[in-house]
Amino acid sequence: MSTIKDNIRPVFPFTAIVGQEEMKLALILNMIDPKIGGVMIMGDRGTGKSTTIRAIADLLPQISVVRDDAFNSHPTDAELMTDMVQELINSGQSLVTSLIDVPMIDLPLGATEDRVCGTIDIEKALNEGVKTFEPGLLAKANRGILYVDEVNLLDDHLVDILLDSAASGWNTVEREGISIRHPARFVLVGSGNPEEGELRPQLLDRFGMHAEIRTVKDPSLRVQIVEQRSQFDQDPYLCLKEYENQQNQLKSEIVRAQSILDDVIIDFSLRMKISQVCGQLDVDGLRGDIVTNRAAKAFAAYKGKLNVTSDDIEEVIVLCLRHRLRKDPLETIDSGLKVRQVVSEVFN
Structure with missing residues (x-):
């Protein structure tokens, strides 16, 4: 059936x-x-x-929600539930939950x-x-x-x-x-x-x-992409079966990273270096510093580590800062390259 x-x-x-x-x-x-x-x-x-x-x-992974709630309210986290659900909890009513x-x-x-x-x-x-x-x-x-x-x-x-x-x-x-x-x-x-x-x-x-x-410029990679897409269009379920193990592995890596994220530590000296890079690049505001710290921790958790290293920061910092640089119409250098140059000066 x-x-x-x-x-x-x-x-x-x-x-x-x-x-x-x-x-x-x-x-x-x-x-x-x-x-x-x-x-x-x-x-x-x-x-x-x-x-x-x-x-x-x-x-x-699927998430637990209050059943028939239009806002996907979390059954226990007050930050993720509506006031109405919170009132139900406060009045001692039990909630029916479901996974979606x-x-x-x-x-x-x-x-x-x-x-x-x-x-x-x-x-x-x-x-x-x-x-x-x-x-x-x-x-x-x-x-x-x-x-x-x-x-x-x-x-x-x-x-x-x-x-x-x-x-x-x-x-x-x-x-x-x-x-x-x-x-x-x-x-x-x-x-x-x-x-x-x-x-x-x-x-x-x-x-x-x-x-x-x-x-992608490389002809062999382009052929690989085209073939993969054609195979998926012909028989999507066969393609899904073929990648099932890799999908499950990545799923479990994401779940593990989410579970250890709060325990990941980033040393003060590295936090100083991140802020030094942001200062040298003349980034407006502190959003760049905050996001780079968060992303570096998430990357360390993804790799299954509890301590952030300078390599982790170098992996993510361009993604976090390249769009925050002030645009200079006369600038010939790509913003990502500019971030990398300053990072290698500060970190090495």
Whole structure:
């Protein structure tokens, strides 16, 4: 008998994706520690950005939610539950929970603010005379991933709302005399093509990491990618079976990293060096320092270590800082290269 699971459209396995190591690492680290603040992926058309982002959600363990709750409320963590669920707990009621896959929500370019934030259920208001809140995409994305393709074409006002919610972990809606606040703790992943324009610097700065994707030039790698895609399109289940062991291994590495993350230590001398790099690069604000510290800890946890080394920092620091440098139109050197130069001066 076929189950609903068999009828769900299969997703290309994350471990089968060839190349694009920068993007894959940035996504994995954000899954280990969502507080890194999301990732902006800029790159050429047709380089597998959307495929990779959809594939990462498949690697995450299921989460426990309060059943029939539109906001994916956590049954025990007050930071991840609605006020209504908290009231139920305080009044001594027992909650019915269920396990769900980590939500992966796509935000379409034409989305309105009401669709993103939620709005008043007009039908109920007219028929029953009750003002009820109709949750938006931010509610659906709570404790999951919110993916915005072509984020550089999205209205700046909407990008602002997304970044505010991602940073605070809450979404507040004031509509027709109703005030609603609900948790909106998600990993924001944006992708875009630089040919279609850059994101404003003040918006770009609020993404934790920035990965750059280039089209693979090596002919043998290109052939490998094309063959893999063709095989998957012909028989997705065979391809999933082939990569099952690698997928499970990466899954368990992410789960282990999440469990030891709080115990990872980064020495004061290394924290000083990170801040020295940020100072020398003239990075505005302290976001760069904070994100690099977080990412280095997540990377160490991913490698199964409890102490961050300078190598761990060097692996992640370009991803954390390259989009925070001030743009100089006369500058000929690539921002990633500039970060690497300063890092090698400070660390070596």
